[in-house]
Amino acid sequence: MQNVLGELSMKASAKRNWVSSQDYPMPTERRTVHFRSYLIKSNTGVLPHTHEFAQFHCARNGNMRLETADNCWIVPAHYGIWIPAYMEHTVWAMDDVFLESLDIETDFVDETITMCKAVTISDVAKELIHYASETIPELYDVHGKDGKLVSVLLDIIFSLPQVDFVLPWPQSPALNEMCRAILESPGSEHFIDNWSAKVGMSTRNFSRKFKKETGLSFSLWKQKMRIFESVIMLKQNKSVTTIALEMGYSSTAAFSYSFKSVLGVPPTEYSV
Structure with a gap:
């Protein structure tokens, strides 16, 4: 019985092109929020990993799954998902996924973000995330217009409505x-x-x-x-x-x- 299930699991895993999360390194010097945009090719799996910061992933194009030990979420295009700090997870790109990501220091994360959760992204949030990802520098002025935009954006994404895309x-x-x-x-x-x-x-x-x-x-x-x-x-x-x-x-x-x-x-x- 275990052999049969193990073989099925191995066959499914073998179909994916597994990569390390180290392929997407974080800068050593950064602000409260760090913006990243990158492509995960179709059928690519990012191996189990954790981060010392919280993450908000927005799939601008393409669809993906995110898995933890307890649950599996779908993240369709134009939806997002919160990942708390130190939560081990894997990602599987079901298409070419253009991912826009916010990496947020834990002291600035809303206290309600204790578990992964998928959210519906409003048009305003989607365009602000894209604009910030394209224009805000890594070491932005926290007291200038970029810092104000980041603060507004955080308020918006913290209030995005949760959607039940989770499978236990x-x-x-x-x-x-x-x-x-x-x-x-x-x-x-x-x-x-x-x-x-x-x-x-x-x-x-x-x-x-x-x-x-x-x-x-x-x-x-x-x-x-x-x-x-x-x-x-x-x-x-x-x-x-x-x-x-x-x-x-x-x-x-x-x-x-x-x-x-x-x-x-x-x-x-x-x-x-």
């Missing part, structure tokens, strides 16, 4: 590897009977353990997983019909109903 990981190794394997083929059926047998449990014990470790039933976890993957596909300009078929739904109506039950809006709200 189970903590037990077998269930964790199973979920990571499922994520590599979201449109497959993934029957509970098959997976409970693969991890060596009865269906009843499997259901109880999965719910205890994730807070979700296995069916609801799969539903959210498929809908989150669908958001990425919508951002990749795929049609609702195509996505419905690839995600294993019997019709576009069934897909749209499932999508709205998870995110509260129809799929067209996330179309490019």
Whole structure:
């Protein structure tokens, strides 16, 4: 059982071009906020790492996943994610991702940023982040116009609304590897009977353990997983019909109903 799951996990990992976070070094001398813009090529994974500062990532173009030990987030284009200081995480670029990032000293981070969280980025915030990333120097004058702009920008991004793009990981190794394997083929059926047998449990014990470790039933976890993957596909300009078929739904109506039950809006709200 463990061998089968391990092989699936290794195959998924092998598909990615893994790089070190040291490929994106921080300057030794910097201000309270440091702005960076860089490209992460499609199918690139940034190995597990931490930072001594908090980060705010904004995917200006492209889509990515961010994973910690406990959860997995999708970060579609024009959305953002907070990463607290010293939170170990990995990043996977699902397309060519043009990332605009704010690295923020911990003393200046809002006290509510204690966990990773995905947020909706307003047009104003998006353009301010882009402007700051393009024009503000590393050693900006904190008392001048650049410093004032940074202060305003921080106030804006601290108040951005959270969006539920998070999928919890189970903590037990077998269930964790199973979920990571499922994520590599979201449109497959993934029957509970098959997976409970693969991890060596009865269906009843499997259901109880999965719910205890994730807070979700296995069916609801799969539903959210498929809908989150669908958001990425919508951002990749795929049609609702195509996505419905690839995600294993019997019709576009069934897909749209499932999508709205998870995110509260129809799929067209996330179309490019």
